Amino acid sequence: MTRAFYQWSGGTPQDHEALAWFSGATPEHMGPRVAGFHGGLTARAWASSLALCAVVVVTLGLLVALLSPEGPSVGLLLGVACTVGGIFFAIMVLVWALARATRQDVHQHGLVVRRAWGRREAIPWATIDPGRIFIAKTVRSMTRMPLALHRQQAVLPPGVVVNGWTDRPLGSFPGLEAFSQGYRYQPAASETPFGWWQLGTTDPETFLRAVEAAMVADGYPAAGLTPFVLARRVTATDLRRAPELQRERMLTDPVLGLPRG
Numbered sequence: 637m638t639r640a641f642y643q644w645s646g647g648t649p650q651d652h653e654a655l656a657w658f659s660g661a662t663p664e665h666m667g668p669r670v671a672g673f674h675g676g677l678t679a680r681a682w683a684s685s686l687a688l689c690a691v692v693v694v695t696l697g698l699l700v701a702l703l704s705p706e707g708p709s710v711g712l713l714l715g716v717a718c719t720v721g722g723i724f725f726a727i728m729v730l731v732w733a734l735a736r737a738t739r740q741d742v743h744q745h746g747l748v749v750r751r752a753w754g755r756r757e758a759i760p761w762a763t764i765d766p767g768r769i770f771i772a773k774t775v776r777s778m779t780r781m782p783l784a785l786h787r788q789q790a791v792l793p794p795g796v797v798v799n800g801w802t803d804r805p806l807g808s809f810p811g812l813e814a815f816s817q818g819y820r821y822q823p824a825a826s827e828t829p830f831g832w833w834q835l836g837t838t839d840p841e842t843f844l845r846a847v848e849a850a851m852v853a854d855g856y857p858a859a860g861l862t863p864f865v866l867a868r869r870v871t872a873t874d875l876r877r878a879p880e881l882q883r884e885r886m887l888t889d890p891v892l893g894l895p896r897g
Contacts, residue, residue: 639855641891642762654762655829658801661758667744671846675738675836677731678794689724693717740835742846745854747800749835761851763801763830766858767892769865770797770881771840776872778834794869795834796843799885802831830885841866860894 642658645651697713704712737752746760772778772795837843844862851858875882 637855638857639762641765641856641893643891644888658760658763658829659803661746661760661801663743663748663756663758666746666748666758666760669741669743669748670850671742671843673740673742673837673839673843673846675735675740676838677728677735678838681793682728685724685728689721692724693720696720735836738836740837740843742843742850744850747798747847749833757802759798759800759802759833761854761856764851765799765830765885765891766851766861766864766894768799768885769844769861770868770870771795771865772797772834773869774871777870777875779872794840795836796840796865797882798833798835799830800833801829802833803829828884828886830887832882832884857893864894 642654693716696716700712700716734752737750739748739750741748741750746758746762747764748756748758750756773793775793778793778795835843841862844865848858848861851861870881
């Protein structure tokens with residue numbers, strides 16, 4: 637069975653039916669899970685953090701040695717090193733725990749993402765434009781996407797940036813769901829139900845291959861997704877030079893899709 641990624645058709649009954657289904661979709665609607673991924677920190681992130689800690693320890697040690705009226709003391713220097721190292725270790729464990737608590741599960745019909753505080757959200761394949769996916773490979777490139785901050789799951793790079801369905805667009809009021817179980821976000825043509833998600837898997841290639849395989853198996857034209865996205869590793873400079881990479885996708889915008897041939 638061949639399927640097409642959702643694209644606005646001018647407000648037809650089929651449009652409204654599709655939007656209603658996306659809005660009401662739950663993790664259970666995404667079908668069986670075919671692959672699961674935890675967030676976390678890459679070896680490069682740990683190495684960079686350890687290097688930063690070493691620089692701070694050496695710098696503070698030198699300052700203490702220079703400013704100490706009685707000259708440098710081995711005990712004092714060890715105390716500084718242990719204090720800085722302990723604070724660093726506690727912060728990194730907290731960061732790792734927050735990252736590890738997030739999940740990105742690949743299901744038959746879409747992604748199911750879970751935030752650190754346990755809420756699960758469904759992103760149907762039909763709402764994901766494969767031509768808009770890229771990888772943010774630096775902290776600055778992640779923080780240059782303010783529209784994604786409230787759908788942020790990547791603690792440190794790399795972040796797989798996906799544009800897909802959200803019932804929490806910028807400016808919406810999530811508390812409405814707490815007051816009405818029947819609340820479903822229904823976008824107008826001038827609004828957007830699509831949002832940027834920054835997903836923090838530690839192995840982007842394996843994650844992308846799982847997404848590609850699930851999309852293709854579900855009938856979507858996603859063959860070649862993995863190499864396409866792996867070639868789109870962007871920095872803050874790239875986003876500044878090509879702002880269209882992170883431009884908000886409006887409801888009426890076409891699907892970019894993957895390049896042919």
